[in-house]
Amino acid sequence: MNALANQLKSTLKEKFGYESFRGPQEQIINNLISGSDQLVIMPTGGGKSICYQLPALLLPKTCLVISPLIALMKDQVDGLKANGINAAFINSSLSFEERDQILHQVAEGKINLLYLAPESVGFISSILKKEYLSYIAVDEAHCISAWGHDFRPAYKKLKFLKNSLPEIPLIALTATADKATQKDIIHELGIIDAKINIDSFDRKNIFLNVQPAQKRIEKILNFISQHQEESGIIYCLSRKSTEKLAEKLRNEGINVGVYHAGMNAEDRTKAQEDFINDQTQIVCATIAFGMGIDKSNVRWVIHYNLPKNIESYYQEIGRAGRDGLPAEALLFHSYGDILTFSRFFEESSNQEFQMAKLLRMKEYADAVNCRRKILLSYFGEVLEENCGHCDVCKNPPQFKDATILAQKALSAIARVKENEPMGVIIDVLKATYSSEVKEMGYDQLKTFGAGRDLTKNDWQHYLTQLINEAYCEIAFHQHNHLKLTPLAKEVLFNGKKVWLALPQKNTKYKKKEKQTSTSNLSETEIFNELKQLRHQIALGEGIPAYLVFNDATLREMAEKKPVTSAQLLGINGVGLRKLEVYGEEFIEVLKKYGSKKKKKGETYLISYQLLAQGMSPIEVAQQRELTETTIYSHIAKLYDDGKISAINNYLTKEEINRIQRAKAELERDGEKLKELKPLYLALNEEINYGKIRIAITYLENKKP
Template structure:
């Protein structure tokens, strides 16, 4: 097992983070233990690090199977920006390019190799000597016909385990229900894989559903309140994407249409322009998105009802990957349902697709917390409403539905979980139809116990119970209704259930948000700098830093290399490549603000100095002032250089002071802290180096 210091060191060094996200550490430990792994983690949850970080520490190559060239290129560009050697292979590359990659592999110069499933034939001979340390299969749901994005080329991947039996396989996807998860493991020949299912709860995404009338007017109002924000509008047809893009352009919005009918070169250009922030809005069919790793998509709109919740969840997951607040909006209409039913009937597994469409419609029609519905669909049950969806913000009227619920749950229990929603309702209402009589259900104690509730209302109440997590639909077994563990609380533990009255609700109105002039904020300055550097390097801006990292820079305003390294998302390579430019911008902005704004009495340095004179330690000052220790040390250095009675030698050992003095005499570039840090091979930290240099400078000038 790899030491924790090595894992955390690699995490900060290459990815810029000090701590792991939930489940990442357990998954990585399992990889190093040699296990096969099935990872279900929502978009933006940090799936990639689960194989990219082990790849940096494993001896051989990590082979990554990925479905799209654009996605592979994006991942490789991101890894290279982080200082990790990576490459991708595909059939469109010239032979000399492929041979160069093979040569680098033979010299152990590549840690991650991305390959499309169709291109596996090119690498068989190269890896016959057992150089593969790990096999990662990204977007693993593509292997399953149960999944929402089935790709036939993925079905050949089962041979990888047979060919490399000692090499651990990690399969990763953002969305897969129980049936899909089992199918993935079976087809990949990893039935004993350790399963890691992260929380599907993306709290930063607001959820909203509206009736699909006057959609264009609603979209324009929505966009006007989100100027300069990137977003995707998903449409059901190619025609919709083109018509909508034209209409939005005529209203002054920067929009492009994207669909499979465009030429390959046009699709690539539109996608790259969006990734590089050259255009703002994409009106797309579901052909767009899997290859998008863009972290600053701030909103996603569904112009039409999606065909299932898996696809919907993955598509809205493309918003807010950086963790910042983002919006999602879904329009639905009867016309969408009719069109999608036609698609489902003509699909290879029409019964399953029809049932999943019904579940999607139930979500759109829901009268209870939408986040509960999404999470319960993926087997994650929560008790509290989210407060960040349209139903929670504009709740319907509720009543005590405990008795109705008990009647429904008891009926499902007595039917032994073997019937679908329609027959459950027939039994509840005492219907004497052929199906009920043939199966003898008129003999059940619950037969006809709720004749006073209409068939339509019962349908809505059962949908609510499914959405609340008391009942689930077994899609893989003829859509039968079954009880979940939560049902026991109602049947045996006297838990109360509140149901919503079945009424037609009006759509929640778009909140009025005052437009802010953000041009003069530090975030905007840093965003423009990021865009300039990205254009110079011809890479997507978010590969330099994502919006969340820029927001943290805006908040903490790092002005030294060491302070800059404390920002989440800043690793060693990015400090080296971009630190100087961003620190310079932050210092310039802060200086400008100080000149414009009169300084308050009792400035921050004086407050630190008073606590220092009282005898408080740096740690105590840090806690009292709610500042990082790094900032406190920076204050003390400034005070010392201004001639205040601060004894910096208290904080630096004599050995470190002597070492820094010697280094100063031999270094080619003694002006940067980074030069010293690398000279000492990280044995002396940035703070000690900075303190020592300040002491030496004062001694030289005295």
């Protein structure tokens, strides 16, 4: 392992609390340090931020981060400061004096990362120079593309950064970008030779669930009863929907907030902060809510309506389970959602493009095969096996010979001369005397009442499948009338067989039963007490609770019950800074549950972190109140484990040669070195046991 790799890993643990990199993180960081432009596509919660935050700690100048929302900037900066990292943001809310002070700190090399919105780039012209900046990171880069799902015109102006600072590397990052959007990002930012890193889009921890929209409120109430005390977001299509749904949930005693663009800025900020700080359990929101949310413990996301495209859906469900723990995405959909969006798109300049993306989203919702396969294939990723973690895999649909049923439906479409939408077709089949049926005389048709044995919902289910299977299609430009396709004639006149999936039964959720396992009860009890402590600390410091430790870290603490600093440092998400600031309080809670026996060998990890900060063995020994020999034994183990690649900081070449000669002489004399004392004596007690141990490890590994 080379020196840079050592430095990267030690910084990752010290500042962010993780033992190892995920996916392509390390390669991306190496590319950035070597000066390459990059486009990084990594799923929400996949660790994009570390890709540009960590190298900023190793390079001498400032990393400039372009981020779309003030709330997101503040959140990121608070999180970095909690990890002992110098970070700041600039936006229009700061006074001229405050902005000027931050720019002076950048010029003096005192800030690792500086965040700002694209609209605020004009505030920092004085530091847009190669002597002040190490690299530029453009987060949420899909906002730059007209093909993306969150187009932000101000992002279009960022191309000047590469044009004016061609020698400074630029990294663009996003969670979702199809091929058209990827090309647009590269072109618009002027990073033509960028290295492209695409991580897997698969968020395995999120259970994908899709249901028809009938009885949504009842289903949502049942869902929430199964996820008590868990944070969640419910996305609605309109402002009115968010208000009405929130009111219904509050009437059931549920702690729920509202967020939409029609609220004033103060109310929106309060709704967001209450949710981030766990004051509000659930938020009913339009899609305006979420991009600025870095809350790691959102356990579920519900879509009250069908999203307008798969990119939006993927981005929004990605707000659940960012900590890697199990999460759920529940989507409700109806034919009405398609009609609503088709009306919206009539006013857009790219109506055909938007409609095509909506229909891909509809295909996903109507699917009768593995949903994760469909989702990943949209982004060009192939999943060989069914995921086993979606509603279709858990409850595969049953198929039946629906040829006669299809003939009835297609015949009804033909007999109304292909001039009616789905609702009227169902009225004809069901013999419903609606105003349209009576006005047009459809009650005189041969097919009137031919499908009265099925429910309206069943007919909607079967007609949707007939559309998906291309037996008929929706003419959106002709008032959403259903039209027959050439395939329909094969069914009507040539006896072509049609197989359709049976409607799924609407199963009610059952409330989770209380766990009876003693160990699980214990873990839940510890986790809840740790959450209480975290909440108190967060209130005292005025930061979101998950910036202290996220839920995944607390759950690992509850499971492993660390009771020493060394053991706590071994938990993912616990770095040296957080160990120093919060460790003692958390250990006090954990001591009530855990064993006080110290695990052999764990203590060397603390020495590793201190050595990585540049401390000498003597300084580490003094700080840790251990002997210098003990610290040298830690160094030997670290070298043997590959965490340290060079020993010249701890042993001189002359000392190594002396130890090698003395060892060789003893072995020639037939001395078996089962312990170090004979070697220590042979060296006239001039080199301590710790150094001898390092030298022996070095010589046995035969490293150059």
